[in-house]
Amino acid sequence: MQNTVRVAVDAMGGDNAPLEIVKGAVEAVNESTNIFVYLVGKKPDIDAELGKYTFDTTRIEVVHAEEVITNNEAPVLAIRRKKESSIVVALNLIKSGKADAFVSAGSTGAVLVGAQLIAGRIKGVERPPLAPLIPTVNGVSLLIDCGANVDARASHLVQFAKMGSIYMENVVGIKNPRVAIVNIGAEEEKGNALVKETFPLLKSCTDINFIGSIEAREIPSGAADVIVCEAFVGNVILKLYEGLSSALVKKIKAGLTSTPISTIGAALVKPALKKTLKDFDLTGYGGAPMLGLNGLVVKTHGSSHSIEIKNSILQCITFKKANIKEKIEQNLQVVE
Amino acid sequence: MQNTVRVAVDAMGGDNAPLEIVKGAVEAVNESTNIFVYLVGKKPDIDAELGKYTFDTTRIEVVHAEEVITNNEAPVLAIRRKKESSIVVALNLIKSGKADAFVSAGSTGAVLVGAQLIAGRIKGVERPPLAPLIPTVNGVSLLIDCGANVDARASHLVQFAKMGSIYMENVVGIKNPRVAIVNIGAEEEKGNALVKETFPLLKSCTDINFIGSIEAREIPSGAADVIVCEAFVGNVILKLYEGLSSALVKKIKAGLTSTPISTIGAALVKPALKKTLKDFDLTGYGGAPMLGLNGLVVKTHGSSHSIEIKNSILQCITFKKANIKEKIEQNLQVVE
Numbered sequence: 001m002q003n004t005v006r007v008a009v010d011a012m013g014g015d016n017a018p019l020e021i022v023k024g025a026v027e028a029v030n031e032s033t034n035i036f037v038y039l040v041g042k043k044p045d046i047d048a049e050l051g052k053y054t055f056d057t058t059r060i061e062v063v064h065a066e067e068v069i070t071n072n073e074a075p076v077l078a079i080r081r082k083k084e085s086s087i088v089v090a091l092n093l094i095k096s097g098k099a100d101a102f103v104s105a106g107s108t109g110a111v112l113v114g115a116q117l118i119a120g121r122i123k124g125v126e127r128p129p130l131a132p133l134i135p136t137v138n139g140v141s142l143l144i145d146c147g148a149n150v151d152a153r154a155s156h157l158v159q160f161a162k163m164g165s166i167y168m169e170n171v172v173g174i175k176n177p178r179v180a181i182v183n184i185g186a187e188e189e190k191g192n193a194l195v196k197e198t199f200p201l202l203k204s205c206t207d208i209n210f211i212g213s214i215e216a217r218e219i220p221s222g223a224a225d226v227i228v229c230e231a232f233v234g235n236v237i238l239k240l241y242e243g244l245s246s247a248l249v250k251k252i253k254a255g256l257t258s259t260p261i262s263t264i265g266a267a268l269v270k271p272a273l274k275k276t277l278k279d280f281d282l283t284g285y286g287g288a289p290m291l292g293l294n295g296l297v298v299k300t301h302g303s304s305h306s307i308e309i310k311n312s313i314l315q316c317i318t319f320k321k322a323n324i325k326e327k328i329e330q331n332l333q334v335v336e
Numbered sequence: 337m338q339n340t341v342r343v344a345v346d347a348m349g350g351d352n353a354p355l356e357i358v359k360g361a362v363e364a365v366n367e368s369t370n371i372f373v374y375l376v377g378k379k380p381d382i383d384a385e386l387g388k389y390t391f392d393t394t395r396i397e398v399v400h401a402e403e404v405i406t407n408n409e410a411p412v413l414a415i416r417r418k419k420e421s422s423i424v425v426a427l428n429l430i431k432s433g434k435a436d437a438f439v440s441a442g443s444t445g446a447v448l449v450g451a452q453l454i455a456g457r458i459k460g461v462e463r464p465p466l467a468p469l470i471p472t473v474n475g476v477s478l479l480i481d482c483g484a485n486v487d488a489r490a491s492h493l494v495q496f497a498k499m500g501s502i503y504m505e506n507v508v509g510i511k512n513p514r515v516a517i518v519n520i521g522a523e524e525e526k527g528n529a530l531v532k533e534t535f536p537l538l539k540s541c542t543d544i545n546f547i548g549s550i551e552a553r554e555i556p557s558g559a560a561d562v563i564v565c566e567a568f569v570g571n572v573i574l575k576l577y578e579g580l581s582s583a584l585v586k587k588i589k590a591g592l593t594s595t596p597i598s599t600i601g602a603a604l605v606k607p608a609l610k611k612t613l614k615d616f617d618l619t620g621y622g623g624a625p626m627l628g629l630n631g632l633v634v635k636t637h638g639s640s641h642s643i644e645i646k647n648s649i650l651q652c653i654t655f656k657k658a659n660i661k662e663k664i665e666q667n668l669q670v671v672e
Contacts, residue, residue: 074525137583150520150528184486184571189410192486192568216575220583232528235520236569237576239552244580247473247556248616252588255605255612262608268601269592276591280584 004036005320007313008090008099011041012068013106015303018042021105022049024309029059031310034317038063038099040090065089071302075109075148079117087111091118094295101296101316103287105304112148115290115297122325124332125292127156129231130299131164132288133172134241135280136222142168142177143227146234146288154198157181157228158205163291163328164226165208170322171289171315176209180224182233183213194230202228207331245280287312289319292328296320340372341656343649344426344435347377348404349442351639354378357441358385360645365395367646370653374399374435376426401425407638411445411484415453423447427454430631437632437652439623441640448484451626451633458661460668461628463492465567466635467500468624469508470577471616472558478504478513479563482570482624490534493517493564494541499627499664500562501544506658507625507651512545516560518569519549530566538564543667581616623648625655628664632656 009025011018018041025037036059039046043064050060067085069078082088087106091114093099102119104111112130121128129145144164145152152160161179168177181198183191190213191199202210214224216237229237252273256266287300287308296319298312345361347354354377361373372395375382379400386396403421405414418424423442427450429435438455440447448466457464465481480500481488488496497515504513517534519527526549527535538546550560552573565573588609592602623636623644632655634648 137586182572184568184575195568215579216572217579219576220579232520232531233569233572236518236552236572239520240555240573240576241580243551243553243556244577245584248581248584250473251612251616252609255609258608258612262605265601265604265606269598269605270601272594272598273588273591276587276594280587 003034005034005101005316006036006038006099007101007103007316008038008040008063008093009309009313010086010090010102010104010106011039011046012065012086013104013111014300015105016305017105018045018049020304020306021309022046023053024304024306025060025313026050026053026055027306027310028313029055032314032317035059035313037061037313038090038093040065040093041068041086042066063089063093069107069110071107073107073110075107075113078107078110079114087114088118091115094119099295100320101298103298103300103309103312103316105300105302105309108299109148111297111299112290115293119293119295119297122292122294122329122332124329125163126159127152128290128292129156129160129163130288130290131160131167132238134219134238136220138222140172141219141222141225141227142172143229143234143238144291145229145231146238147231147290150230150232152194152230154194154201157194157198157230158201159292159332161202161205161208161210161226161228162331164228166324166327166331167289167291168225170324170327171318174225177225178211179208179226179228180211180214182216182219182227182229182237185213185215198228249277287315289315291324294325296324339370341370341437341652342372342374342435343437343439343652344374344376344399344429345645345649346422346426346438346440346442347375347382348401348422349440350636351441352641353441354381354385356640356642357645358382359389360640360642361396361649362386362389362391363642363646364649365391368650368653371395371649373397373649374426374429376401376429377404377422378402399425399429405443405446407443409443409446411443411449414443414446415450423450424454427451430455435631436656437634439634439636439645439648439652441636441638441645444635445484447633447635448626451629455629455631455633458628458630458665458668460665461499462495463488464626464628465496465499466624466626467496467503468574470555470574472556474558476508477555477558477561477563478508479565479570479573480627481565481567482574483567483626486566486568488530488566490530490537493530493534493566494537495628495668497538497541497544497546497562497564498667500564502660502663502667503625503627504561506660506663507654510561513561514547515544515562515564516547516550518552518555518563518565518573521549521551534564585613623651625651627660630661632660
């Protein structure tokens with residue numbers, strides 16, 4: 001049990017809860033013997049789902065939580081009031097040291113707020129960023145920050161760059177990751193007040209591979225591994241990625257069947273095209289880690305199916321093995 | 337000549353100048369008898385290109401300008417120093433009343449700075465926004481502002497909403513256009529400081545059809561006609577549109593020929609697909625107007641070919657006919 005990673009999973013969060021969440025948890029423990037899962041939520045519902053599967057019953061424990069926080073609730077209020085919600089109960093498992101990580105497909109705002117209030121920040125971390133991996137032509141890049149706290153300061157962005165760099169190097173396995181800041185031009189004098197203030201600070205960091213500004217146009221081509229931005233901008237990038245990909249796929253599907261000849265061709269290209277488009281589907285990329293917390297918190301897409309839940313849970317193994325928390329702690333303290 | 341719209345065209349601006357610019361100007365005067373074009377730039381080069389075509393020579397006049405401002409020059413300095421550049425000479429034609437409009441595929445920064453300094457703002461306009469049309473699943477939306485002036489104030493955004501609304505209604509022909517502000521959630525309490533300050537101001541405007549916040553995810557589906565945002569965010573949206581569309585198209589092309597069977601299918605779907613993808617190609621949409629100036633300024637894509645130059649020139653007819661300048665003047669003065 002020494003190498004076991006204990007993951008608290010929000011069984012009630014997301015569009016497909018508890019069905020797909022429970023399924024994903026079972027798949028994770030069946031795939032890796034290093035995983036122990038706490039399934040947190042309404043026990044009768046979870047037990048009913050668990051009854052469908054065969055798995056090592058010593059590695060899944062159901063922890064009852066009576067309440068559920070919905071996407072429509074104001075996060076801070078919900079976390080304070082719903083002490084018996086699956087999110088709060090699960091985060092308390094991290095706080096008490098029973099769990100190493102927390103995975104949720106529930107309300108992003110509530111997960112972010114709860115994680116800070118309950119699990120707490122690593123010493124030295126000013127603001128914990130949410131950092132999803134986004135698909136590019138060559139692979140993936142880390143978009144940091146897409147969280148709920150907008151109007152960041154320059155010092156926050158510098159920490160995002162450091163934490164993102166550690167994550168990409170140690171969890172995703174990209175040696176000496178290229179760090180860039182989102183800007184509206186390549187020149188150093190371009191940008192808004194925040195970018196202009198942050199740019200020289202990043203340039204003077206000796207512990208990251210800062211390559212300068214990145215225009216949004218270059219993001220999908222994989223021009224940087226760690227893409228640093230303030231959360232409002234990060235959110236716009238992430239959401240536009242989703243919206244534009246799905247609009248284009250819709251257009252393409254309509255185009256493929258717009259003439260009798262193209263309809264025949266469409267049947268022939270469909271399997272190959274499906275694979276290609278899946279590479280650019282954001283929902284396929286497990287969860288987004290929230291960095292800088294005592295304990296890993298992974299926020300997966302609200303529409304997650306069992307595969308994403310499973311991947312998010314398994315991701316916690318690498319995270320723990322690589323000692324990300326300790327690395328962040330050391331790295332930020334050296335500089336502070 | 338009473339209905340003639342006189343357009344000064346920057347013959348030296350863009351990747352394909354002067355060849356495609358001159359060609360586009362000729363196509364415009366050949367298509368509409370209401371157009372008169374000043375081709376501004378190096379006379380010998382322009383004359384050489386003009387020699388290739390047949391057109392009504394009374395409706396194209398070459399105005400010599402010795403200098404060219406490149407994309408690498410700092411805009412303010414370039415405008416101040418290069419008095420004989422095609423951009424400055426062309427804008428002076430507006431200032432002196434000889435031209436009604438200016439079309440350029442050259443340096444965005446120089447065009448924006450020059451337009452404000454030389455053509456000047458309409459009385460009451462605090463900041464002239466650059467407002468390109470972006471493709472959506474249903475048609476087009478106006479993205480306002482994508483200009484060079486970042487860190488806007490709430491009052492600027494309110495003016496963008498009003499000017500954008502007038503443009504969409506009168507030039508693009510969308511009755512009672514839906515105006516939305518880019519935000520990171522649909523609820524009124526969400527957003528950064530700027531959005532939170534602007535939201536109630538937009539809500540209280542009786543002369544626009546404000547529908548609230550728009551998440552970036554909904555932009556490509558055409559959820560609003562006028563999309564209001566600060567220039568840094570607008571630039572990110574515009575550039576990501578370009579980058580993501582081209583990355584996806586690249587991926588799709590590779591996917592189409594990834595197996596022997598799909599390669600056969602690819603040949604059959606190609607014509608239909610080409611048309612579909614063209615609908616989502618930003619470069620196909622003429623130019624982006626810069627609103628709030630004395631005289632219409634249209635900035636077209638740097639990679640513009642004759643078709644975009646022609647469309648940008650022809651766009652000036654509608655703009656003048658619809659009295660956009662007068663409408664903006666009246667509308668903003670009522671509120672100030």
